[in-house]
Amino acid sequence: MKATVEKIEKNRVALQVEVDADVMASAMHKAYKKLVKQVNIPGFRKGKAPRKILENYIGTGPLLEEAIENVVPNAYLEAIEETKIEPVDQPSIEMVQVDEGKPLIFKATVDVKPEVKLGEYKGVEAPKAEPEITEEDVEEHLKMLQQRYAKLVVLDKAEPAQEEDTVIIDFEGFMDGEPFEGGKGEDFPLVLGSGTFIPGFEEQLIGVKTEEEREVKVTFPEDYQVEHLAGKEAIFKVKVKEIKRKELSPIDDEFAKDVSEFETLKELKEDIRNKLKTTAEEQSQNLFRQAVINKVVDAAEVDVPESMISRRLEALVDNFSQRLQQQGMTLEQYLEYTKSSLKDFKEQYRPEAERSVKTDLVLEAVAKAEGIEATEEDLDAEIEKLAKLYRQDVKTVKATLAAQDSLDTLKYGIMLDKASDFLVENAVPVKAEEAEEAGDGTEGAGTEDTKKETAEATE
Secondary structure, rough: EEEEEEEEEEEEEEEEEEEEEHHHHHHHHHHHHHHHHOOOOOOOOOOOOHHHHHHHHHHHHHHHHHHHHHHHHHHHHHHHHHHOOEOOOOEEEEEEEEEOOOOOEEEEEEEEEOOEEEOOOOOEEOOOOOOOOHHHHHHHHHOOOOOOOOOOOOOOHHOOOOOOOEEEEEEEEEEEEEEEEEEEEEEEEEEEOOOOOOOOOHHHOOOOOOOEEHHHHHHHOOOOOOOHHHHOOOEEEEEEEEEEEEEOOOOOHHHHHOOOOOOOOOHHHHHHHHHHHHHHHHHHHHHHHHHHHHHHHHHOOOOHHHHHHHHHHHHHHHHHHHHHHHHOOOOOHHHHOOOOOOOHHHHHHHHHHHHHHHHHHHHHHHHHHOOOOHHHHHHHHHHHHHHOOOOOOOHHHHHHHHOOOHHHHHHHHHHHHHHHHHHHHHHEOHHHHHHHHHHOOOOOOHHHHHHHHHHHHOO
């Protein structure tokens, strides 16, 4: 077999492959052996007709097609190995010479992995916040715990409802004097001011008392998800069955005992401070890591093939669709609700897909430049993590991954992670303020954002 490569575009090549005549002759014989068993020829038992008789009966075309179908895939893979090209998409195959007794010649046109020209990637300066946990941060977290563990106390019948109270209501909605589907509920707990109901509904219940009945007039939003209700006026007949109000416990030693394993408020505060600090430092490190990678990717030059962007875009759409399904919604329903098309959706996510592919290509180039590889030990360690995560046997997880041809993908991901680690280890952290003064465009490394995310993460 012979193979030659011709570059026809930036990241597209034409691979011409010549398969020896004797290989084709063998493939033609195998094709005859297969097809003769499938054809009934008068005067011969099925599968016993000589090849010449079969060719006279059905022509040489079907035999050639069968032989080509068997030969071309393997020849293409051998040619890739021989020429060392790295295809990133399925090839377009064109037959150049298909004559019995002669070598088979075909041309495979395919996108290949682009060349990456790395810019600065060692010693990159990037902003890194140094989170400071203040007493106010600790107090704020304590107040969140206080709200979370608040008791709901039933109010006296004469006590009017206030914002943040929970009212237990029966309700029924009417439009033009007629009840409408989905507009009825019983024993519904509604937190006033939560924005759970249609705009204007909750505000009209401020001041109601237990056992009171009240009519609430509302207008459904123009973009309401139930189309026949959108923009329409409605009246809800509401009966208040009970009103509950949060009763906050004082933040003291008893509170600490109730909400934690600690005996004193001082111990609880110290634990909160340590957890806030740990989480803040982890998030600061993650933001620093992303900032470093972003700078390295921005400094690199690479022309990403359209086929790679399209494939990554399909993966993003599939992942989004799966997340929707977990929430009980299909992608089609989401598109209908947002009044958009799949084409619009893909266009929206296209920059993300392109950036994602470029990042992988740049990290791969860094790995090659630095001789970074994913070893079998790395792979085994990652499989162990997956086994623990899914509570399965390590051998079972590895066998499943192998059956899905996912081991190489996993190793590739490990290599990219190690390349990222290398960049971070060799980067130079600078204060966020200094980076801003220097005009660094990296976003997301601010101390205030880190504090906010920290508080949310430790709730």
